[in-house]
Amino acid sequence: MAAYLVSVLNGLAMGSLLFAIALGLSLVFGMMDVLNLAHGAIYLAGAYLAVALLPGDDVGMGTFVLAVLAAAAVGAILGGVLAGLTRATPGHLDQALLTLGVSLVVAELLSVAFGEEVHAIAAPAPFDGGVPVLGETYPAYRLLVIGFGAVLAVAVYLLIERSRFGSLIRATVADRAMVSALGINTGLVLTGVFAAGAALAAAGGVLAGPILGAQPGLDEKVLLLALVVVVIGGLGSVRGALLGAVLIGQVQALGTSLLPEYASFLIFVAMALVLLLRPAGLLPPRTAVRT
């Protein structure tokens, strides 16, 4: 029985990472109807930045935090550039393809810079060992990740649901035209959210480093997971992204341990099921009533 509890715990760890990564993707889609297929590549850029900044086996907590902040900055810049590019293209299919093109370019440049082999990133000093949990040793670093996920969820909830800037974001998701009619420069809001989402994804790359490492092809895998999370949660909603991340985290951890032979199908079956029952996702954002 303990094994399944550990899987649940592990699901929370993966869920926290997925939430950090998927949040930006969801908000950007909610506000701009843009599916940012370059989100995985921004995550990978963060991961490779961690490889560059945190070589070797012993990594201090200080340098680790610095790496996270550096990745966030790089992510924000990439996000800003992408926001500018996507807002210059008409039509959703164009924007999705533009981001897919950018992701191919970024991923390939990273493999040119860092080579093709697999890079591992060490967990920061105090958390690199194992900790007895429910009779099994469990990597302490993943508990740190769960902690980070909880803090991020609360912080984002307060920012989005309670602060003035948050109400602005939610309003833009609901009806962008109306918000700009009120004289608010929605362009700035969009670029801001795009950059913040990308910063979070890049920071996620560093945080996931000790678990997933950095190698070519990881961007596609992470993008697919993030897409499933946001579609299940409800495109454009923060609560949706949180619920989707926790759900997919559990499907991956608990689902795999319960039905290992179907592990590869579980995520897509889960998504298809949700979309069949609730096409708009489990917790869709409140959008304006458009008659």
Add this chain to the structure above:
Amino acid sequence: MTPVLELRGLTHAYGSLRAVDGVDLSVLPGERHALIGPNGAGKSTLFATVAGTLPATGGSVLFDGQDITALSESERARRGLLRTYQHSSLFLNCSVLDNVALAVQRVDRVAYRFDRAARRFGRTETRARRHLESVGLIGRAADDAAALSHGERRQLEVAMVLASQPSLVMFDEPTAGMSAAETERFADLVERLPDDLTLLIVEHDLDVVFRLADRVTVLHLGRVLASGAPEQVRADNAVRSAYLGSARTDDLFNGGPR
């Protein structure tokens, strides 16, 4: 004779707001029935509930005596209950001819045929062109719908509806945005329509209403205020105050102090 359209206590509520509140209405075959009322009276909501775009939250809709409250919008259209749109809703990237032909080919049951080019379905093509001619758009047949002016789009909207061989046509503010000449052409067109065709027109232009309508129903705050012959409704005090909103109607006419 059974009315073509009969509404019994029809209701549609957005949450607690009852936009359409227990409306009873009947439209006899061949009748030109106008529906008027100040803005926000619930005309468009009533319209959409009858057409099936919005679900009724109460009461029922009978068409040719049969209860169609539960039927989908496309099912009602297939039975001959057609509507136009206030903000014209067309196929902008298709040609003007295609827009009308889409209506005709559904009636001719060739909409899913892909064994021959559309040009070679003679009957459908000629009937589509005939409908375009009736609204004076035959010259623009090959152009895209997006290239049409606002007035021309309204006329194309009419042509599409008539091309679907309706038994009841619901016009949603057909002359909104039309020039005087176009309004005149529309009124002539309606007058030339066959007598077996029943019309329900929502319209603000009272001249058009009183020229075309056999009966007029006035809607106010989601409820029927008055219904009857045009002259009778025009004289009705309740209608005037509802429309003009001022207690003393004479102020309005001799420019009282503002």
Add this chain to the structure above:
Amino acid sequence: MSVRAFRSMRPAAAVAALVTGILALSGCGGSSLSQSGDTQSSGPVKIGLLVPLSGVYAQLGQDMRDGFKLYLDQHGGKLGGHTVDVVTADEGEGPQTGVPAAQKLVNQDHVSAVAGVVNSATALGLRDFFDESKVPLLVANAGADDITGARKSLYVWRTSFANGKVAGALGPTVVKEASGPVYLIAADYAAGREMVAGFRKTFVAAGGKVAGEEYSPFGKTQDYQPFLSKIRTSGAKAVFAFYAGAEAVSFVKQYQQFGLADRIPLYGTGFLTEGGALAAQGKAAVGVKTSLHYSTELNTPRNTEFVAAYSKAYSKSPTVYAVQAYDTAAVLDKALAKASGGEKLATALTGVGPIDSPRGRWSFDADHDAQQQYYLREVRAGSGDTFVNAVVGDLS
């Protein structure tokens, strides 16, 4: 220029690009209507090197190119007396890119033989093509048993290994060393299943008991916690695992992070801790025992001299992939002495005899597969902060 004119320019530009592309492809004549026979030429011999330049296996491709080149440099760029012109093509990640690349080497570059191929699906997909084109293919890595089994051909030879044999060599040793049932786990693709089947056959034959068997989704699993928990609760006393590349790194590191490493010994085939994977795993891999037909720590004079030459040339230590390509060049060196292409070259391959390789003397068996000695290796700390696969003993 109005948008409409600009738009109509696009198809014209596209047609121009396409025509130049096709012309670039056509290269030389040789009508496509006759059966594509080979062209005997006395001049320099062209050898095709089909290795991954991009994608997940690119690192293996690099090692193989270095190994092949080292042999050529050591022999003045000549094989079997012919100066050799090596034509490299990108196998990519799978048959979608590998098959057309091979067709280019044979049909357009008219190579006398092709060496390389990392991916088993590509190798199996190319078997008929090489058989019909009567051009020898020297598989320098792909381990699918069928390549030299059910799909055997006079033109397909393998200088690397068969999945079943590498894993099978480890069976008896694990029975001796493990104090109880053993858990089997691998990535869920053909190589994974063939490895586990090969190991289970000799392991059960030697009296071993299987505690459980599980396959993780290939290429899609980043987190192995669910499988590791299953291993712990199964009460297994040892684990046999097959993973390669990035998955090997994740599995071995997480095996140590979840505290299994010091309580349940981990066994596997050499690919679990080879080259780039070992470097990324670091101290997490210490103690992992694997079976393979090569290790840099083999202290035979032939190997020490090879390791020295390779490290001097590329300032990195060689991997089994480099040795396999190096030996492929050696095989070609012997065969090309007798014939320069086509069926004669294929028959010449049958008489190549034993190869004196850094991995030890080996020769082709009746199925054109490498008949070779496998070694038991254990990961230990090497010089500086590197780690190596120390040779513990010979496997039967």
Add this chain to the structure above:
Amino acid sequence: MNRAAATRRTTLIAVAVITLLVAAPLALGPYAVTTMTRMLAFAVLVLGVDLLTGITGLPTLGQAAYFGAGAYTAVLVGLHITSDAMAQALAGTAVGLIAAAATGWVAVRARGIVFLMLTLAIGESLHQVAATWPAVGASNGLAGMPPITLFGGPPLLPAGFVYWWVLAAAITVFAAVTLITRSPYGRTLRGVRDNESRMRALGYRPALARYSVFCLAGAIAGAGGALWAAQGRFVSPGDLGFEVAALALLSVVIGGAGSLWGPCLGAALVLLVRDNLSASIGGHGPLVLGLVFVAVVFLLPRGVAGIRHRRESRS
């Protein structure tokens, strides 16, 4: 009359292109002909995607699943039943149709991005089935298919004959899709693309139109898969992966969604970049494809909505 002149011009161009294509094997070497054969088979898949994305406005990332299903069927038929190319192509088309019909009803319940995600889910699930099901060779795929024969004739080993068979089949599909776009059904599809709510108001059932075109596109993708297998005589899970579906969608966008010969050109260019150019630049093909993606979206903004300027030549 402008219309007659336009039609004559289009047929003239069409005849010229077809004669050029038919003559290709006489002039080009076996490798070039093999590459063109692969381009034709891929173009058939792209025609299916164009019918779905360009004509009906449903962007999809799952057509590779039916392309792969058709290819697997053709190889299985080739291995066990008959090496007759016609039978393989028909079997591939039928399986593509059935697979699309079986999975399509899930996808057409949604539109836009959710539809895209559902097709992605279908594509990835079928890819997993192919990669793990031993009966179809799991991750090693199916090899060893004997060369195709036509009307009981000798096996077509030389690349030129296989090319002619694939060309004939591709032209047939192209003609069929052209007919569809010009038929009343094509008009219905364009109506669903432009304004689905108005179609409902005219008495149509848009879900039926979307489902029928989804199955049709699945059949066309299946045929493309069968032609792909006829040339390669080998199929592996990669043939129904996400990458093939993304490349097909790119080809449609490059060529201009809605036109027919544009996306076929797009297909040829995309394969040219992936298979031939990539090796010569150190395996960094995806970098070139990425730059092409971005260039197409910026320099050819009307690439996607290239429908309108196709007004005069309604090919």
